[in-house]
Every structure is written in structure tokens, then in C-alpha cells.
Amino acid sequence: MxxxxxxxxxxxxxxxxxxxxxxxxxxxxxxxxxxxxxxxxxxxxxxxxxxxxxxxxxxxxxxxxxxxxxxxxxxxxxxxxxxxxxxxxxxxxxxxxxxxxxDIDPVTWTxxxxxxxxxxxxxxxxxxxxxxxxxxxxxxxxxxxxxxxxxxxxxxxxxxxxxxxxxxxxxxxxxxxxxxxxxxxxxxxxxxxxxxxxxxxxxxxxxxxxxxxxxxxxxxxxxxxxxxxxxxxxxxxxxxxMDYIEEWTEARRAVAARYDDLLAKLPFVRPQPPAHCRHVYHVYAIALSHRNETLRRLQEAGIGAAIHYPVPVHLQKAYATLGYRVGDLPLTEALAHQFLSLPVYAELAPEDVVEVVTQLEKIAFADAA
CATH class of the missing domain: 3.40.640.10 (Type I PLP-dependent aspartate aminotransferase-like (Major domain))
Structure with missing residues (x-):
């Protein structure tokens, strides 16, 4: 796992x-x-x-x-x-x-x-x-x-x-x-x-x-x-x-860099931080079609993937009184159906990153076939 x-x-x-x-x-x-x-x-x-x-x-x-x-x-x-x-x-x-x-920017998602x-x-x-x-x-x-x-x-x-x-x-x-x-x-x-x-x-x-x-x-x-x-x-x-935050941050960034390299050949939208930004990867999210099926298959393979966030706030029942409807924020809504968060933490071993991407590759090529 x-x-x-x-x-x-x-x-x-x-x-x-x-x-x-x-x-x-x-x-x-x-x-x-x-x-x-x-x-x-x-x-x-x-x-x-x-x-x-x-x-x-x-x-x-x-x-x-x-x-x-x-x-x-x-x-x-x-x-x-x-x-x-x-x-x-x-x-x-x-x-x-x-x-x-x-609505959000299509590249940074902010x-x-x-x-x-x-x-x-x-x-x-x-x-x-x-x-x-x-x-x-x-x-x-x-x-x-x-x-x-x-x-x-x-x-x-x-x-x-x-x-x-x-x-x-x-x-x-x-x-x-x-x-x-x-x-x-x-x-x-x-x-x-x-x-x-x-x-x-x-x-x-x-x-x-x-x-x-x-x-x-x-x-x-x-x-x-x-x-x-x-x-x-x-x-x-x-x-x-506080004595470890920079060490952990650089380790997370190294994990993200490995994901970037290994995912480059796969048909997923990946984070694209501007050169002037230091991304600290609290979440490493990709965007893909058939997200829910991919999540299910990753979890079956022992990969703890997740979603941040499946329903945007303006469409949550708790905030319906604000008056927003489906279609008001099209990019936000589209990405909410596509985001998939991959394991990322300072202690994640390089071989585990390879395993996560290997499972994604299997799913992607199986779907293509």
C-alpha cells in the first residue's frame, strides 16, 4: 500500500x-x-x-x-x-x-x-x-x-x-x-x-x-x-x-519532479508552475478524463490516490443560498471532474513514485486499447 x-x-x-x-x-x-x-x-x-x-x-x-x-x-x-x-x-x-x-486560471488552477x-x-x-x-x-x-x-x-x-x-x-x-x-x-x-x-x-x-x-x-x-x-x-x-520544514519541502519538490519526468509521456494534464513561483506541492494533482474510474483502479492496486475537491464550493448543498448554478464557473467545474491527487510526502520513496506512475500507465494504455 x-x-x-x-x-x-x-x-x-x-x-x-x-x-x-x-x-x-x-x-x-x-x-x-x-x-x-x-x-x-x-x-x-x-x-x-x-x-x-x-x-x-x-x-x-x-x-x-x-x-x-x-x-x-x-x-x-x-x-x-x-x-x-x-x-x-x-x-x-x-x-x-x-x-x-x-473562475480560475487554466494553467495554475488558482x-x-x-x-x-x-x-x-x-x-x-x-x-x-x-x-x-x-x-x-x-x-x-x-x-x-x-x-x-x-x-x-x-x-x-x-x-x-x-x-x-x-x-x-x-x-x-x-x-x-x-x-x-x-x-x-x-x-x-x-x-x-x-x-x-x-x-x-x-x-x-x-x-x-x-x-x-x-x-x-x-x-x-x-x-x-x-x-x-x-x-x-x-x-x-x-x-x-520548524527545524525540518525546508528539508521536507525540498523532498516534496523532488517527489514532484520525479512525477513530472515520469508522467511526461502520459496523456494527463500536470501542474505547470510559472518559473517565478516556488510550488511546495501540498497536493500533486493531475487532470484526466475518466477520473473516477482511474481512482477506483488505483485504489484497487494499493495506491492511496484521492480527489481535491470533487464538488466545488459554489455547487455544494450547504451554500445553495448563495445562488450559484451549474455553468457559472465552467473551468472550475470542469477541473473538479478531472482532478486526481497522487501520493506526495517527503518520505515517499523513488520506487513508490515509479509504482504509482506504472499503475497510471497501465490504466491509460488499457483505456486507449
Whole structure:
């Protein structure tokens, strides 16, 4: 069996250090926020090349608080994409705003800047590009549009730890950047976790207040807030993992490069990151016809392939009240029927990549016959 990801293999690599860190965090009795979280915030801010990082309890909470810190609220609109996990949309709705979806670029599969300006109205307050699969959206034109129209840009970088665009780190280009540390992410906690990064001190202060019940000091609540604090144990785990994030990222990129080479002769659409982008391959997705049958046959062969994401957000039953219909976002909808995610993680052996592609080749040529 070749799994989609292998968290056990990663844990075995760092087990002595991470076990010690967890025990240290428990012994300190600093179970919520505390020095481990503060240390991680400092390190992750430096990694993202920003001035401030505020750790929270999930990537969804990070998006929610970033929106609130930026002043997004009821009656506002936020332009984003439907080719994403539902948390992007949910966070916009939590803020009281309305998500406005635009279609994606056919090459990068991220938000197409050419579609943004037509979606701007008098109610538009923010743009939320999603860095899908570990590849950053085309940020320069997005920032130019935002500047022309006086909009805030909030990067959904939940899948893009360590990604870069023209030498600039994910989360550092927009007004705020939001990350998830869900266990399966490239930088994953041992439970839920997230962070907001920014270069603006006022935004960082607002997030600090909002994550901790709006408290300026204990029992001094200056704004209505939330219980969105990061646990100390998660800070301890993430502190250890910060020592390995670049090593793991380069290993993932090496796996992706092997896939690129081996898949070149097969009739599948593969990721095509621009030369100015550092893709960190949270997901290695290909696009192909007969996706569901291919997935079934790969799984029968012991290959842990998966789909990210089979139903775009605008067609999910939970968000039907937004009023979107089949055909509104044609490229998003087409790719949702074609995407197939292949196993990718730092510990994936070269021979396992060969086996995945061998099985794909068998399926492709069998279908051709």
C-alpha cells in the first residue's frame, strides 16, 4: 500500500525531539498560548518574512479573524474562488460578508486575475486568493487591482507553507496571510492549529484581541472576541517541525519532479508552475478524463490516490443560498471532474513514485486499447 500521505513516517523521524517537547509543554502547565506558542510565532513570522504572526486554533479561525481585523463585515463582499476547501467560504460568511466567486486560471488552477475587476461592486471590501495545492496565485496583478479599488488582500495560504512568488513568501504579499496547521499540511500540528501573518501592527493587535475573548488584559474585554487560541502543546510540536520544514519541502519538490519526468509521456494534464513561483506541492494533482474510474483502479492496486475537491464550493448543498448554478464557473467545474491527487510526502520513496506512475500507465494504455 502506498498511502496518500504518511504521518507516521514523519513522526518516527522526529519522535525523540517531539516527545520531549510535548512533555516539556505539559510539565510547564502552559496549556493555552504561553512561551511555546510565542516562540513559534516568532519563528514562523521570520520564515514568512513578515513582522507579526498570531497563532490560533485552526486555519478557519485564521481566515475569520483576518477578515474581522481588516474590517470586513455584514453587507461587504469578498472576491475569491470556489476551487478550494469550504473553510474559505465559511470564514467569509462567519464575518457576515458575502463570497463572490470568480473562475480560475487554466494553467495554475488558482484565481484568474483577469476575472476579478468585473466582479467588483460598491460592496466589495476584499480579495481572498487561494494558493491551491501549494502554488501561489498570480499576486502582482491582484495587488494592483486591490490598490486601484482600495481593497484589502487576504491570502489563503493554508496549503502553501514555504511557497514563494517572485522571491516573496506566501502570506507576505497581501495585507494579511492565513495558514492552517492541520496534521496533513506541509507544516502540521498534532491536532488543529492556524496562524495569521501580517506586516501591519494594527492588524496583528486586532487578531491578538479577537483570538482571546477581546481581552486587552485579563478580564478587561475591550472588543467582543472568540476563543481561538492555540494550545501550548501545538506550539511545542510546531517549534520542533520548524527545524525540518525546508528539508521536507525540498523532498516534496523532488517527489514532484520525479512525477513530472515520469508522467511526461502520459496523456494527463500536470501542474505547470510559472518559473517565478516556488510550488511546495501540498497536493500533486493531475487532470484526466475518466477520473473516477482511474481512482477506483488505483485504489484497487494499493495506491492511496484521492480527489481535491470533487464538488466545488459554489455547487455544494450547504451554500445553495448563495445562488450559484451549474455553468457559472465552467473551468472550475470542469477541473473538479478531472482532478486526481497522487501520493506526495517527503518520505515517499523513488520506487513508490515509479509504482504509482506504472499503475497510471497501465490504466491509460488499457483505456486507449
Amino acid at each position: 502506498i498511502p496518500l500521505t504518511d504521518l507516521k513516517a514523519q513522526y518516527q523521524q522526529i519522535k525523540p525531539r517531539v516527545d520531549e517537547a510535548i512533555l516539556r509543554a505539559v510539565a510547564s502547565t502552559q496549556f493555552v498560548l504561553g512561551p511555546e506558542v510565542a516562540s513559534f510565532e516568532e519563528r514562523f513570522a521570520a520564515y514568512c518574512n513578515v513582522s507579526h504572526c498570531r497563532a490560533v486554533n485552526s486555519g478557519t479561525s485564521a481566515l475569520h479573524l483576518a477578515l474581522l481585523a481588516a474590517g470586513v463585515g455584514p453587507g461587504d463582499e469578498v472576491i475569491t474562488v470556489s476551487m478550494t476547501f469550504v473553510a474559505t467560504t465559511a470564514a467569509i460568511l462567519y464575518s457576515g460578508a458575502k463570497p463572490v466567486f470568480v 484565481i484568474n486575475p483577469a476575472n476579478i475587476e468585473a466582479a467588483i461592486t460598491l460592496r466589495t471590501r476584499a480579495i481572498m486568493p487561494v494558493h491551491l495545492h501549494g502554488l501561489m496565485a498570480d499576486m502582482d496583478p491582484i495587488m494592483a487591482i486591490a490598490e486601484r479599488h482600495g481593497l484589502v488582500v487576504i491570502e489563503d495560504a493554508a496549503q502553501a507553507h514555504g511557497a514563494a512568488y517572485k522571491g516573496r513568501a506566501a502570506g507576505s504579499i497581501g495585507d494579511l496571510g492565513c495558514f492552517s496547521f492541520y496534521p496533513g499540511k506541509n507544516l502540521g500540528a498534532y491536532g488543529e492549529g492556524g496562524a495569521v501573518v501580517t506586516n501591519r501592527a494594527d492588524f496583528a493587535r486586532k487578531v491578538s484581541l479577537l483570538r482571546d475573548w477581546g481581552q486587552e488584559t485579563k478580564y478587561n474585554h475591550v472588543v467582543p472576541g472568540y476563543n481561538y487560541r492555540m494550545d501550548g502543546i501545538q506550539g511545542a510540536v510546531l517549534n520542533i517541525k
